[in-house]
Amino acid sequence: MNTHNIYFIAAIGIFLSVIVSIAAYYYSRSHRSSQVSWEELFGKLTWIDRNNIAQVALDLVDESGQPREAVDVANLEPSQIWKLMGGLEGLEVLETNSEVLIDLAFYVQQWYPEALVVAEQLRLDARELKWHVARLKGAALTGNLEISFPFYAQRAAVTYYLMTRRVLGLYEAGNFSMLADLQKAL
Amino acid sequence: MHFTGLDLLFWAAGFLENVALLFVLCYRRRAKGFPFFTSLITLSVVRAIVLYFVLNYGTKESYFYAYWSLAILDMVLQFCIVYEIASRVFRPLGVWAHDLRSSFVLLLSLSVTVALALTWLASPPARTWMQVVVTEGSLFSAALMSELFVAMMALSISARLPWKTHVAKIAQGLGAYSLISVLIETGHSYFGVGRDAPAYIVLSQVRIAAYLGCAAYWIIMLWRDEPPSREMTEEMRVKLFSLQRSVAYDLQELRSRKKW
Numbered sequence: 033m034n035t036h037n038i039y040f041i042a043a044i045g046i047f048l049s050v051i052v053s054i055a056a057y058y059y060s061r062s063h064r065s066s067q068v069s070w071e072e073l074f075g076k077l078t079w080i081d082r083n084n085i086a087q088v089a090l091d092l093v094d095e096s097g098q099p100r101e102a103v104d105v106a107n108l109e110p111s112q113i114w115k116l117m118g119g120l121e122g123l124e125v126l127e128t129n130s131e132v133l134i135d136l137a138f139y140v141q142q143w144y145p146e147a148l149v150v151a152e153q154l155r156l157d158a159r160e161l162k163w164h165v166a167r168l169k170g171a172a173l174t175g176n177l178e179i180s181f182p183f184y185a186q187r188a189a190v191t192y193y194l195m196t197r198r199v200l201g202l203y204e205a206g207n208f209s210m211l212a213d214l215q216k217a218l
Numbered sequence: 219m220h221f222t223g224l225d226l227l228f229w230a231a232g233f234l235e236n237v238a239l240l241f242v243l244c245y246r247r248r249a250k251g252f253p254f255f256t257s258l259i260t261l262s263v264v265r266a267i268v269l270y271f272v273l274n275y276g277t278k279e280s281y282f283y284a285y286w287s288l289a290i291l292d293m294v295l296q297f298c299i300v301y302e303i304a305s306r307v308f309r310p311l312g313v314w315a316h317d318l319r320s321s322f323v324l325l326l327s328l329s330v331t332v333a334l335a336l337t338w339l340a341s342p343p344a345r346t347w348m349q350v351v352v353t354e355g356s357l358f359s360a361a362l363m364s365e366l367f368v369a370m371m372a373l374s375i376s377a378r379l380p381w382k383t384h385v386a387k388i389a390q391g392l393g394a395y396s397l398i399s400v401l402i403e404t405g406h407s408y409f410g411v412g413r414d415a416p417a418y419i420v421l422s423q424v425r426i427a428a429y430l431g432c433a434a435y436w437i438i439m440l441w442r443d444e445p446p447s448r449e450m451t452e453e454m455r456v457k458l459f460s461l462q463r464s465v466a467y468d469l470q471e472l473r474s475r476k477k478w
Contacts, residue, residue, distance in 0.1 A: 036339070036341055037341070037408060039339055040336075040339040040340055040341070040404075040407065040408070041404070041408070043335070043336055043339050044336065044400070044404045047332065047336060047361065047400070048397070048400060048401070051364055051365065051368050051397065052397070054368050054372060055368045055371060055393070058368075058371050058372045058375045058376075059371070061375055062375045065375075134378050135378070138378055138380070141380065142380075148310055148311065149311060151378075152310050152311055152315075155315075155317075155377065155378060155379075156317060159317045
C-alpha cells in the first residue's frame with residue numbers, strides 16, 4: 033500500500049467515524065427529547081419574577097404586543113430596567129427559558145399538529161431573543177454594556193413576555209390540565 | 219457480457235422491489251407528496267427495462283451511452299430528493315425558515331469541501347480517464363449525499379423542526395444507503411473498477427444487496443400510515459385558530475426583519 037492510499041483510507045475512516053458519530057448523537061438526542069415528560073420539561077424552567085418582566089415589557093408594548101403610543105412609551109429609567117431584569121445574568125435566564133418554551137410548544141405539537149404555527153413563531157422569537165442577548169454580550173466585551181443594556185434588554189423582555197403569552201394561549205386553547213402550573217410559573 | 223446466477227437474481231429482485239415500491243407510492247397516494255422520490259423509483263424501473271433491451275438488441279456502444287446517461291439522471295434525481303426532503307423539513311409553514319438559511323449554506327459549503335477533499339485524495343487504478351471520472355464522481359456524490367443527510371438531521375433537531383414520519387423514513391433509507399455507498403466507492407477507488415477486477419464484482423453485489431434492504435424498508439414504511447394525531451374538539455380548534463391568527467401577523471413581521 034503506497035503512502036497516498038494510506039492517507040486516503042485514513043481520511044475515509046475519519047470521515048465515516050465523524051459522520052456516524054454525529055448521526056448517532058443527534059438521533060439519540062431526538063429520541064431522548066421525544067421521551068421527555070411534561071413534568072421534566074416544566075422542571076427545566078428557571079424561576080424569574082414574571083411581574084418584573086411584564087413591567088419592563090409593558091413599558092414598550094401593550095398586552096397584545098402592539099407598540100405603545102409615543103407619549104406612554106419608555107418611562108422606565110435604565111437603572112430600573114437593569115434592576116428589574118437582574119442584569120445580564122437575568123437575560124441569560126430568559127434565553128435558557130425561551131428554549132424550554134419552544135419545547136413546551138413542541139410537546140403540544142406532537143398531539144396537535146395544528147399548533148405548528150405557534151411553535152414556529154416561538155422558534156423565531158427565541159432566535160430574536162438570543163440576538164438581543166448576543167448584542168449585549170458583545171457590548172459587555174467592548175465596555176458599552178451600560179449604554180446598550182436598556183435598548184436591547186427591554187426588547188428581549190418584550191420578546192420573552194410575548195413568548196410566555198403564546199405558550200399560555202396554546203395550553204389554554206388545548207384546555208390542558210397543566211395550564212394552572214404554567215400560569216404560576218410564567 | 220457474462221452474468222452469474224447471483225447477478226440475475228439481484229437484477230430480478232431489484233426490478234420487482236422497485237415495481238412494488240412504485241405501486242405502494244401510487245396506491246397509497248404518497249407520490250404526490252414526494253414527486254422526486256417517485257421519479258427516482260420510476261427511473262429505476264424504466265432503466266432496468268431499457269438496459270435489458272439495449273443489452274440484448276443494441277450495440278456495446280449504445281449500451282454504454284444508455285447506461286451512463288441514465289446513471290447521471292439517477293444522480294441528479296438523488297440530489298433533487300435532498301431538496302425535496304429539505305423543503306419538507308425547513309419550510310414548516312410553506313416558507314423557508316430564513317433564520318436557518320445561513321447555517322444551511324455553511325453546512326452545504328462545508329459538505330462540498332469535505333467531499334472534494336476526499337475525492338482529491340482518491341487515486342483509483344484505472345485504464346481510461348473515463349473510469350477515473352466515474353469512480354471519483356461516484357465517491358464525491360456518495361460522500362456529499364451522506365453529509366447532507368446528516369447535516370439536515372443535525373440542523374433540524376437543533377432548531378426543533380419536526381420530521382414527518384414518511385419524510386424521515388425516506389431520509390433514513392437514503393442516508394444509510396449513501397453511507398454504505400461511501401464504503402463501496404472507497405473500495406472501487408482502492409481496488410479499481412471493471413468486471414475483470416474481482417473486488418469490483420463483490421462490491422457491486424454488496425451495493426445491490428444494500429439497495430434491496432433499503433427498498434424493502436421503504437415498501438413497508440411507506441405502506442404504513444403516519445401515526446394518527448389526537449383529534450381536536452371544535453372548541454379547541456376555534457381557540458387555537460384565533461391564537462394562530464394573532465401570531466400570524468407577528469410571524470410575518472418577524473420574518474421581514476433581516477438583521478438576525
